[in-house]
Amino acid sequence: MSDQNPEAWTHFWRQGHITTFATSFSNNYDGTLGNFWQNYFTNLATHSRILDIACGNGAIAALAAQVSMSQTKEFHICASDLAQIQPPANLERALLDTIDFYPETPAQQQPFPSQSFDAIVSNFGFEYSETPATLKEIKRLLVSQGSFVALCHHTESTLIQQAESDAAIYQAALDTHQLFSTLKTVLRGRASGSTAQNKPSAAFNKKMNAFIGAHGKQPSAKEIIQSISHLARSAAGNPLEVQLANVDDAEKEFTFASRRLQHMQKAALSDAAISQLTTNATELGFAIQVQRPLISTAGQTIAWVWHLTAH
Ligand SMILES: C[S@@+](CC[C@H](N)C(=O)[O-])C[C@H]1O[C@@H](n2cnc3c(N)ncnc32)[C@H](O)[C@@H]1O
Known part of the structure; x- marks a missing residue:
């Protein structure tokens, strides 16, 4: 799915929300989603270069920045989105200052030289883009053995x-x-x-x-x-x-x-779409490390986890 009309998102991000689910996660993602990303960033090497695609107002980039600060990881963090994002003033200034934001940037066409990143992440974002083209772009941007980790909407999720x-x-x-x-x-x-x-x-x-x-x-x-x-x-x-x-x-x-x-709803991946994307990824030279549902503590499927590494 591709969103060629980002007006509704621009309107939303300009209201100063930090996450997509403004009422459930008003400060940033926590619980199952927050823990997932915190664990992932904790396991990344010092000085990792990270790109958050379809970043919205930078919730996941901010989680990476938090880990970087609290664990002296010195990450270099970039975050891009198709909409005219506006990271909120209530997000800790010190965190925001460590992130380079790229608004009006389609996931499938990023302004970075090849092999610029060790890790590319996406939280409910990758699946909104033209996924086959975005996969190609991710492959171009990752170093060898770099990882792409996405939490995607799944048609069966609550x-x-x-x-x-x-x-x-x-x-x-x-x-x-x-x-x-x-x-x-x-x-x-x-x-x-x-x-x-x-x-x-x-x-x-x-x-x-x-x-x-x-x-x-x-x-x-x-x-x-x-x-x-x-x-x-x-x-x-x-x-x-x-x-x-x-x-x-x-x-x-x-x-x-x-x-x-x-x-x-349109962005949500069905099992058939995941299977097709997996084929695309393999053909592009990715190894599939993990693909599984992300289950909340209440036992509900809340996302699809996709973890790929570039050869
Ligand atoms: C559900 S929001 C997720 C935002 C953020 N990652 C989060 O978890 O809060 C989806 C985002 O995808 C962005 N988007 C949609 N199509 C895109 C595309 N082709 N390229 C880049 N971003 C896109 C939208 O502007 C929106 O900010």
Whole structure:
């Protein structure tokens, strides 16, 4: 899968998140995911040159920098992403200063000379790119015996199952029930003072009730309901154009979130895709060291681990 339209990600990273899962991992990845990367970086040699591809706001690069500092590893760390990333100010400055960031950089076309890195890593990123071309690029960039380690979304993982369910809810709010555009009709009716304003209100209430009835218990639906209730309540007292602009902003936010969830679902690797990539990797001269599911402490598959070494 290739994401040629990074706008939704640029929007997300410019909000200052450090990880993709901003509510579950607001400071950086921890638990099973954090431990995985910490162990990996701990086992790398001093002075390793590391590249984090599809790095987002640099969560994994920052974990590498932490290990480098606490264990005096003196890593040289680069991190690139297709989007216009903006590593957040709340991430420790000392860590950020040790990472060279490369925004607007496709995974499959990196600006580094051949054999620049001892290790290339990717956390839920490689699979978003044109994977066969990215594999070739990784092979070009790695030194002999260098390693490529990726945690990828897998079609069977609980994260992807959750993304499917959330994407369906966002789609119901945005497309099926058109909650935001119906709210705008209500606000326009209210502002005009027309006696016919009850009609759009009744239509809006009907749509909201249908949405709540179908999805109301899900956290992502609750988030949408709260946002719409807030927009409706806070509209009074504002000029109509401000009311409408606020609804547009909220709709854009949920549209981008929906798009990111759709990217995530499309990017997820099936067993067949993994098998094809494994063939590609072998043909390129990689040795497959590890390929297995990453299982959380709750016993759920949360990613696919891929560890290759370059001949
Ligand atoms: C799920 S996020 C992962 C970010 C980060 N690695 C993390 O774990 O928080 C996927 C990232 O892939 C990036 N991306 C998508 N297609 C890409 C491509 N072709 N080349 C480089 N980055 C890409 C997106 O901009 C986004 O930042």
